[in-house]
Amino acid sequence: MKIFNRLADRFARVKPLPEGIHHLQVAPEDKAPYRVHLRLHKDGSGILIVNASTVLHLNKTAAEYAYHFIKGTPPEEAARQIASRYRISKGIALEDYQDFVERIETLIETPDLDPVAFLDFDRIAPHSAELTAPLRLDCALTYRLPPGSKAEYAPTKRVDRELTTEEWKKILEKAWAVGIPHVTFTGGEPTLREDLPELIAHAEGLGMVSGLLSDGLKLADRDYLNTLLQTGLDHLLFVLQNENPASWKALETIMPEDLFVTVHLTLTPQNAPQAGETLERLAELEVTSLSLSASDPSLNETLQSLSNRAAELGLTLRWDLPVPYSAQNPVALEVVDDEVPEGAGRVWLYVEPDGDVLPAQGEPDKILGNILRDEWEKIYPMKAPEGA
Secondary structure, three states, X not given: OHHHHHHHHHHHOOOOOOOEEEEEEEOOOOOOOEEEEEEEOOOOOEEEEEOOOEEEEEOHHHHHHXXXXXXXXXXXXXXXXXXXXXXXXXXXXXXXXXXXXXHHHHHHHOOOOOHHHHHOOOOOOOOOXXXXXXXXXXXXXXXXXXXXXXXXXXXXXHOOOOOOHHHHHHHHHHHHHOOOOEEEEEOOXXXXXXXHHHHHHHHHHHOOEEEEEEOOHHHHOHHHHHHHHHHOEEEEEEEOOOOOHHHHHHHHHHOOOOOEEEEEEEEOOOXXXXXXXXXXXHHHOOOXXXXXXXXXHHHHHHHHHHHHHHHHOOOEXXXXXXXXXXXXXXXXXXXXXXXXXXXXXOOEEEEOOOOEEEOOOOOOOOOOEEOOOOOHHHHOOOOOOOOO
């Protein structure tokens, strides 16, 4: 960051803090709760992840300030340590540390704030920086589907077994150990696994942010929904079946809860004519986040039109989320601008029900290894950040 360049030379001569991942979760009484993850690299630089959504690439100076912020070091003590380590004025260290904290708190408290325009952070093109581990792991717990679902929505023939609860726990532990702060449980239909609450709780216990991709029908049961919330579920990608009244009823049950919800709609020739009305109904339910895909390339024009309508209704479009199996990937169909995230295989990875790792869902010919059997370095060859 520009505001800390005056200490850069001094930091270059000091041994950096040990690499690793650090986590802060806060639930203030008068403000929205938030979670922050810091991944420190060997060279002292780092990545700060706010609420599993905003990613800041920090130079060595800013990374050390972020470390003290997450650890809750009192400002005077943080300034004392930094002044001692780098032989600078305690006053300068305190001024810079407080400036950093104020900027981070502003970012946390202000939705959709551009960290470049308002906070003076250096801009890095999305997904362009080298990473030592992905930022998200999409875990397909099962390829089983509810009765009556279309078979093409899950490639059951490619996977000969499902991992056990303990095996999935080992995967979560391995992911946390290499610095992955965010996990999404998907499928198939992950709520068909009885151990889903246990796995969410395990991820929460490690410090990970947990998301769920589901048709949401089981979440219409308030007791089950409350169980997931109490175990630590942070956000839901709700797969809307807009022709199914039970799907709408489930969404109505979920929306009032303290859970961030993105609704996914797959356009088909059958539902496309009513898609505009569907978006209006979602807006009436106070849905604010939307994921779109299409079952056929012939619907691309309709997809573009719906993207515009969504913007008019205040629905934010999400294009880098895991989606249900279908003939088309929504990232490939995004035509709004040229900033489509290209993070598959680097920023996120996909684990199949038997532990095989793919760059992303729907790429069965690109198996990177098995997360239980293979060393992490084989699955994700690490490249040190510049300057290491």
